[in-house]
Amino acid sequence: MPSLGPRPSTLRADCRSCVALCCTAFGFTRSIDFAVDKPAGTPCRNLDSSYACTIHDSLRGRGFRGCAVFDCLGAGQAVSRRFAAELAAGPDARRSVFGVFGVVRHCHEMLWHLHEAAQRTRDDGTADAVHRLTTVVTRLVGDDLDLILAADVDPIHAAVGDILAEVSAEVRASYLADPDRPTGMPTATDLAGARLRGRRMCGADLRGACLIGADLRGTDLTAADLLGADLRDARLNGADLTGALFLTPSQVNAAHGDAATALPASLSTPQHWLGRA
Template sequence: MTSIDPSDATADDRSTLRAKCADCFALCCTAFGFQRSADFPIDKPAGTPCLNLADDFSCSIHESLRTRGFRGCTVFDCFGAGQYVSQDIFGGTSWRERPDSSAEMFTTFAVVRQLHEMLWYLVEAAERATTTEASESAAQLRSEILRILHGDVSEVLASDVESIRTNVRRALIEVSEEARGGYDTAAHADLRPSADLVGRDLRSIRLCGADLRGAYLIAADLRHADLAGVDLLGADLRDARLGGADLSKALFLTQAQIAAARGDYTTVLPAALERPPHWQKS
């Protein structure tokens, strides 16, 4: 089994929420579609294998994805949903072995990925919570999601993902307010949820404790910035310059956000995240 024990909603086992491609039937390369863009050089309809998919479910151009124009592949994160759907839910029988299962498997993958992403955030919420109420709320939501994941395919597909997401969002906001409350942040009109900060030079602005949920930080200059207590839930960090920045105490950051940004060996990351191999070490 590759999943978190549903009987222990307090277990911090993020290893199960990290992709293990060797245990997956290349679901991200088949279930989802994409269009020709700056992130992909071709069109691919949803539910069809990528033209670079090998017989053993590996990527035949994995080492050169970015140079060949498949940047989108290098920033995608399934939060461990791929191996869970492949091995736990569908018992290790691939869509190639059972073509009649492909549609259901791909749909299940899309749902499980969302649930796993919420689990990732709830693990951090439990760590950051400073009140019993917030901690219990995060634990209850994790238990609810885990019960769904440990049901059968029909239970997973019948889950009300949007309702769960609304409750998770509420819990994360509560934890964020608690965590950011410890910072003496100077009022700055531009530092707000969903702010348009595309291309902005933010190096001279004190950011600690800012609420930048859903903010557009595309190509923003955050070099050497201290992002302690900054809520980056859902923030768009594509091409954001993070050289020398300290994100070790930033809130609700994911591997996909980091992979989409431009950092280097001096960028300080949270312990749960890994330095992307394509970052320049200079």
């Protein structure tokens, strides 16, 4: 299995280089994840004049778990840098930039997964297709605000989804063909609260699965496809996810784990797993 290594730095969030776009552009409703209501396009009440969050080190304890989970994958600083003039130009221009931020965040997530797909496939044709799609998405997130806003992202997203499915099938095939693989591999998409502790789930197709609160402690998830899986409050203590497919920082941030949880090289252990946030 190839080492994925770090993603490009452009796909890593740097809040210090952003003007708090995620804290302004998006709205949220009071819930278990957010302590208050906030309309889209308005700054969060916890921001100071320098766009810094005044409760960043205690978000979870103050009722803002949704903020702690979110990761823009580098879209925030990219949009803040490219469209600084528009952000300073007035309300209408700012609203356009907020729309651009949503598109760029979507594209950065596709680039995050395409980077992994390029490293995981062993098929030359698939690798070429991944490269072409990477070029298309990269060109889309350029410096032309109107072009980004007018872009039809849905067909691109569908094409990316198709190629990720091909890579997933290729990688998982070797595990699914393993004669020693235990029977009873879960196939249901609704696995909320499922008791899967200690299971060998290598090569499992968990794409889009609801794993809210699932017990995955000590589970081997090598080559398991976790694209879009909902891992909120899933227990990953001691689990092996080093070779899991298409895992994002937001998914990891939403789950519970500990120092014994093995993650891909491209992901950092969340501070709350270590009792530091």
